[in-house]
Amino acid sequence: MDLSPYKSLLNKLVPLSYHHDLEGLLENLLPEADSATRFQLQAEVRRLTSPCLRVLDLRSLFPDQCRLVRHQGLDHMLPASLDTRFHKLLASYNGEYTRGLYETLIAELAALRKLPSQFNSLPWHLPSMGIRRKESRLRFVTPVLLHLPEEQIRANSLDISAGGLMAQLAGPRPLPEQVLVSLPELAHQPGLRCLANPKRYRLTQSQDDPSRLKMQRTEEDADWQQALLQFIDQNRPRYGLDAEDLYNTALAQCWGNALLETSLSLSLFFDKEGELQEVLANRHGHKTLAQWRQDTAGDLLSTLLSPERVLQMGRQPQQPLLLYSFHHQGQSQAFYFVADQHELEQRQAYSVFVNEGLRSGTLQSYYLTVRPLTFTDQAIEALDQQGLGRLQRLKWHIWLTPMPPLLTPVSAESKMQQLAPFIRNVRARTVNITPLGLQASKRQETRFKYQSEIELNIGGRTIQGQTEDLSNSGLKISLHHAERLDLPCLVSISLTELGKRSRRWKLKNLSYRVVNQSGDGKILHLHIEGSHEAHAGYQFVSALLEQNQDKLRARPDTHHRPAWLTWLNRQALQQPPSPTFMLGRNDSGFYVQGAIACLAQQALMSFMSNEYQQAHFSRLASRQLLQSLITTLLRPDGKSHLTMEVWTATAVDGSNKQWQLIDPDAVRRAFLLNPHHAGELRVSLLVLNRLQLRQIDYFVPEWDSLTQTALHKTQQLEQQLAELAALCQVFDITDMVRWRQTLNGPAVTPAPLPGSTG
Helix, strand or coil: CCCHHHHHHHHHHHHHHCCCCHHHHHHHHCCCCCHHHHHHHHHHHHHHCCECCCCCECCCCCCCCEEEEEECCEEEEEEHHHHHHHHHHHHHCCCCCEHHHHHHHHHHHHHHHCCCCCCCCECEECCCCCCCCCCCCEECCCEEEEECCCCEEEEEEEEECCCEEEEEECCCCCCCCEEEEECCCHHHCCCCHHHHCCEEEEEEECCCCCCEEEEEECCCCHHHHHHHHHHHHHHHHHHCCCHHHHHHHHHHHHHHHHHHHHCCCEEEEEECCCCEEEEEECCCHHHHHCCCECCCECCCHHHHCCHHHHHHHHCCCCCCEEEEEEEEECCCCEEEEEEEHHHHHHCCCHHHHHHHHHHHCCCEEEEEEEEECCCCCHHHHHCCHHHHHHHCCEEEEEEEEECCCCCCCCCCCCCHHHHHHHEECCCCCCCEEEECCCECCCCCCCCEECCCEEEEEECCEEEEEEEEEECCCEEEEEECCCCCCCCCEEEEEECHHHHCCCCCCCCCCEEEEEEEEEHHHCEEEEEECCCCCCCHHHHHHHHHHHHHCCCCEECCCCCECCHHHHHHHHHHCCCCCCCEEEEEEECCEEEEEEEECCCCCHHHHHHCECCCCCECHHHCCCHHHHHHHHHHHCCCCCCCEEEEEEEEEEECCCCCCEEEEECCCHHHHHHHHCCCCEEEEEEEEEEEEECCHHHCCCCCCHHHHHHHHCHHHHHHHHHHHHHEEEEEEEEECHHHHHHHHHHHCCCCCCCCCCCCCC
16 A cells, blocks of 8 residues: 555654554544555554664765764764754654654655765775674674672673674673673573573673673583574564674675776685686786786796795785786797896896886786685685685685886897896696686586485485485485585485386486585585496486476576685685775765775875875875766776876975875976985875776675665665776885886986976
């Protein structure tokens, strides 16, 4: 029923319903309405006055404008206008935070979104940490008892999980680090009686609000674990998960996808011996890989990044590295020259190397960052045995970012023989190049969904299970309990249920090979062992499918993203190649939507942060410059990336004069490089590329959970992603520029910097 004609009436009924009988009010205010209409209006009033547990945190939409609004144990972050409106609405809703109040504020966000946005500063994000809370939490308020030696203190829970609690005390007071906790009210519910027995928790009090407690259970107890998991699972549809936590995670994961799929950077994965094993290639990666090809793209990457170099870089994983390379075609073969910045400095061969590379026309420079891989990511739990075996051999991850071309060569005599120490032997080695995005299914034949009881004989043991799907040559089976198997292994299958339907087929002790295992060991993927034509299982299933295709439902052979690729993506984003800004565009113009932190480069992060440790993009670019750059990228001329050098320095004469120059000419560069005139020089390379929503597949595991938890958060996320216009990576190339200047000989005679801006 459409209740929009009764909107003004509902606005009157809501505050009156707290003090008068609702049915009597409708009889007086709407005497001509039928019983069905009155019933619908009563239900709507009760819905609008029911309690709401969704937190309103609008810092992403209104950065630096939100204030803390605390009400009934929930912390909202609202701009001043909505803060005032929130407290006015409380008067209409009897001082309670209800669904009606929440929906009214959400409806008023549209008007605030149209106001001009500032060139904003905002918090740094870590894009790939996944859900910060490693287990599901429920927004649920229930009494919590803290058992101290001398007394018992009562608190109220704010959210609850199997291993942790967040609670609110009536007032601040000091508490020990370890405390016994029980949940007396929950213990009255069926199956939760064990929660009345106190268990030990580790307690942390917030410095800003000592009455806010974060607790983690340290005492293992199977009954508590099972009871809380059961309670959370049963009540999730009613109370919902932590929408804000899911929203932040999904947003950061989508930004990470944009960085992986559209930037110039490539992700390379190496094993513990330093051998290249996996390459994640984005839509621009083929241009980079084409520089290292003999038979196939990228097969010479092992020459560029030899195992010795990878292991040497691994000794100092926090230090970025500039790598130079070129190849020279001799009379009988091609010679490959590879050296990093430090090697060229130590041998005083930078000018010769770069000049000869420029002469050959094949000089390339790369920005490298390396980090060791960790297997503590939550996504590894979803890996099957094949994916786990594929990934466990990996040890190192390197981001490889091509730098823009250097200068033109200077006139000098050739000194190719001086570069003999930098010649590298060709190591043509085939590598796995995986395009980002969805992957095609590995199934070579149609599989049909069919559930039927079966028995498996594994090592003399009989295990019960059932088929999930079947095909002529294979089965997918789910077990009641997880099994640890050394794959591949042989098993005997008895189709107990299907065998009862016909005596014609011998469906006992059929030989199959387990080729993969997933679902934490509960799902087995089987393939027939031996000749197809002589296998009774092959003959039976072929006949079954031929005679019953109209009754069976085929599993779709669609593209998907395997768990191992999701794990690689998240590992790649544990340490991004550089600090990165997400730039958006709405009706008010261009703005900074978000910023991805790169913790390995603390100096650069500090330079681009304000005094509140927030991302400060205007430190490098003005709003006008940003608008000009993005407008250039959005032109239909095929250009996908722009690069720009930003030179910043301060005067050394005590005048407090500062310079911020965009791509300065040779005279200005020489002036700023002169230590007698300018100090604190930093040259930042901005690599800007455009984003289009149709080019990016925002497939992240948290998206579905967010949609089920809070539809308005999903809509907010979709709106923000639709506004994404560009992505900007920032690299510190100060050392590279200082050495590049040596190619031009001595610096220009010191002179005042023309056209400088203070």
